Amino acid sequence: MAKAGRPKADVTKEKVVSVRMKPEDYEKLKKYADSSEMTVTEVVQKGVSIILDKEKH
Numbered sequence: 001m002a003k004a005g006r007p008k009a010d011v012t013k014e015k016v017v018s019v020r021m022k023p024e025d026y027e028k029l030k031k032y033a034d035s036s037e038m039t040v041t042e043v044v045q046k047g048v049s050i051i052l053d054k055e056k057h
Helices: 023-035 040-056
Strands: none
16 A cells, blocks of 8 residues: 655755744735745745845855
């Protein structure tokens, strides 16, 4: 019988970051995520990647 559940990821993401935000900023973030068909986590990860990539140049 096959295992149930989510398949293992190639790269594990074991670090958790908690951020305090003003309610209106969170609502903007949530609306952006919804309109972009992304999760809030994906939007934050993409934003961090963009900032870090700019720092390399």
